[in-house]
Structures are given as structure tokens and as C-alpha cells.
Amino acid sequence: PMDAVDFCCCTNTVEEPLDLIRLSLDERIYVKMRNDRELRGRLHAYDQHLNMILGDVEETVTTVEIDEETYEELYKSTKRNIPMLFVRGDGVVLVAPPLRVG
Amino acid sequence: MSLRKQTPSDFLKQIIGRPVVVKLNSGVDYRGVLACLDGYMNIAIEQTEEYVNGQLKNKYGDAFLRGNNDLMGKSTTRKTLTLYSDGFFSFKMFL
Numbered sequence: 001p002m003d004a005v006d007f008c009c010c011t012n013t014v015e016e017p018l019d020l021i022r023l024s025l026d027e028r029i030y031v032k033m034r035n036d037r038e039l040r041g042r043l044h045a046y047d048q049h050l051n052m053i054l055g056d057v058e059e060t061v062t063t064v065e066i067d068e069e070t071y072e073e074l075y076k077s078t079k080r081n082i083p084m085l086f087v088r089g090d091g092v093v094l095v096a097p098p099l100r101v102g
Numbered sequence: 103m104s105l106r107k108q109t110p111s112d113f114l115k116q117i118i119g120r121p122v123v124v125k126l127n128s129g130v131d132y133r134g135v136l137a138c139l140d141g142y143m144n145i146a147i148e149q150t151e152e153y154v155n156g157q158l159k160n161k162y163g164d165a166f167l168r169g170n171n172d173l174m175g176k177s178t179t180r181k182t183l184t185l186y187s188d189g190f191f192s193f194k195m196f197l
Binding site for chain 1: 169
């Protein structure tokens with residue numbers, strides 16, 4: 001089996017940013033991607049490139065249309081559900097525990 | 103804070119715990135307390151707030167911002183890290 005995560009030693013302290021991600025293994029996380037995409041899913045695996053395996057994912061793609069006459073911004077979001085997903089790390093901008101609304 | 107000769111890693115240890123603004127060149131700002139930083143410029147921030155023009159989202163707890171892993175130099179998302187410190191100085195690091 002592929003080792004997605006490589007450790008020198010296991011500690012409970014956060015010493016570097018990737019440790020933060022390690023603490024989120026098997027938890028639901030929020031991922032902000034380039035091109036106005038967001039993912040919410042369970043983190044099964046990750047590596048130093050931020051490639052990730054996410055399970056039970058909801059992807060949200062947000063687009064803005066501008067009405068040519070009123071210049072109103074119309075935000076649209078499209079969602080889809082994906083049971084198991086490989087995320088390529090170069091598209092990842094931010095990783096966090098799931099957002100609380102507010 | 104001394105600005106005399108010190109290694110980059112000493113510097114990084116000193117700025118941890120300080121409030122920061124990390125501005126991505128996509129125009130989004132992340133404000134919070136710098137929790138840690140690594141050699142790839144991955145950043146962990148606590149009590150992060152995301153600003154796009156006005157305040158859009160609140161992220162509580164830790165947020166991880168991905169650095170540029172391409173060590174050969176080409177950076178895709180450019181960041182500036184602005185540090186507000188004691189009113190004596192502020193400076194930006196271009197990541």
C-alpha cells in the first residue's frame with residue numbers, strides 16, 4: 001500500500017504547518033482550491049505536496065455573472081457529491097476545520 | 103527585537119505568535135496569529151479571518167495556507183506576509 005504520509009517521529013505538538021494537517025486525519029475538513037472551488041470532506045490521506053484523498057466530499061464551484069445593464073453581481077454555486085476523491089496538491093490554497101457560519 | 107545577524111530560522115522563531123496579514127495575489131487577505139511557518143512557506147494561522155474586499159468568512163481555530171513547493175523558483179500564488187509588531191516597525195516578506 002502507498003504510504004501517503006511519512007513521519008520521522010510522532011508527536012502531539014504542532015511543530016510545522018503540515019502537523020496541523022496530520023491532526024485533521026480522519027476528520028472532516030474544508031479545502032479552498034484555486035478557480036473558486038471549495039471542498040468539504042473527510043481527510044483520509046495527504047502528502048507534502050498537499051495531494052489528498054478525501055471521502056464523502058461535497059464540492060462547491062462558485063461563479064459570478066455580471067448583469068450588463070444593472071451591473072449586478074449574480075453569484076451562483078454548483079454543488080456535487082463525490083464518494084472518494086484524489087485532490088492534486090497544486091490546486092490547494094487553504095485547509096481548515098469545517099467553517100462555522102458567521 | 104534585534105535585527106542584527108541571525109539565521110533565517112532564528113527570524114522565523116521570533117515572528118511566530120505575532121499577528122499577521124497574509125495577502126495572496128488573488129486579492130484575498132488572511133488575518134490572524136502566526137502559529138508556524140516552514141521552509142516551503144506553508145503557513146499555519148490561528149483565529150484566521152478571510153477578507154475579500156469586505157469580511158467574507160470567519161475561520162476559527164487553525165488554517166493552513168499552502169506554500170510554493172516548487173523550489174526551482176517559479177511561484178504560482180505569490181504571497182506577502184505583513185507583520186504588525188509593537189508599532190515600532192512593520193515589514194513585508196515576499197513569499
